[in-house]
Amino acid sequence: MLKAERTEYILHRLQALYPETPVPLDHKDPYTLLIAVLLSAQCTDERVNKVTPALFKRADNPAEMSRLSVKEIEALIKSCGLSPQKAKAIQRLSEILIEEHWGEVPCDIDALERLPGVGHKTASVVMSQAFGVPAFPVDTHIHRLAQRWGLTSGRNVSQTEKDLKRLFPMDQWNRLHLQIIFYGREFCTARGCDGRGCDICQACYPNRKSPKKTKKA
Known part of the structure; x- marks a missing residue:
């Protein structure tokens, strides 16, 4: 897949898996x-x-x-x-x-x-x-998955954030950042997937032979 094709596939796959994106942290304001x-x-x-x-x-x-x-x-x-x-x-x-x-x-x-x-x-x-302003917070899950999916070089979280903002529509950022976190916790964990195990990694890189080494945040 080309990067644009991977981006489109990931967007639709995550939307299918996580149509609802509740905030994981309990709060009232x-x-x-x-x-x-x-x-x-x-x-x-x-x-x-x-x-x-x-x-x-x-x-x-x-x-x-x-x-x-x-x-x-x-x-x-x-x-x-x-x-x-x-x-x-x-x-x-x-x-x-x-x-x-x-x-x-x-x-x-x-x-x-x-x-x-x-x-x-x-x-x-x-x-x-809290305010619904478009943002793309990058945590360790997002940083790891963005590298495994070929969306960023992963030099640091700042670069990953910039790359993801360029790739995905602004109106999807708030939802997508939670969807990637949910997927990273459930299917593409740090130890449970090496870039070849989960469905999205396999779809994006079906011919990947070796584990994908990722740079830490």
Whole structure:
């Protein structure tokens, strides 16, 4: 297949498999989504969803969260890993939202990226899933699959994001980034597929003889 043919096939195959794309992280508004995405760094969504109910029971808005101490937040999120750093970021970003944004999560990717603990991927997820702004957050699943499917050279996640944005229509980005994540978790896992095992890898590269080596994010 040519790259354009692979792109079209992947788009239709993922739509058939995942016509619905529920947000994996439990949340009720942009703020709780922001906190959940921050917590998901180097942690599974399942673990985050077990941790956030207790956290949000104590504080589910910037005003209440900013009144908690870093130690209190850390105790509530400890099982997510990296809890000291995440607790500091959550407490300080909550203060900044009050000081600079009237207690609201800004619908602005640059403003989001200036918040403590919020990198480009986290900001992109919030823009996409909280505000519906077209974005293509690239996590480890997307970075890996984009290489296996010949959609990017995979030098880094920034390059992968640029390549995917060029290939796919903007109105598909928000849905597609979740569909690729779902597929990567279910069928094209890091160890369960080497670029020759899952249906999409086989369809895109039916004559691939050797495992596809992928560059880490």
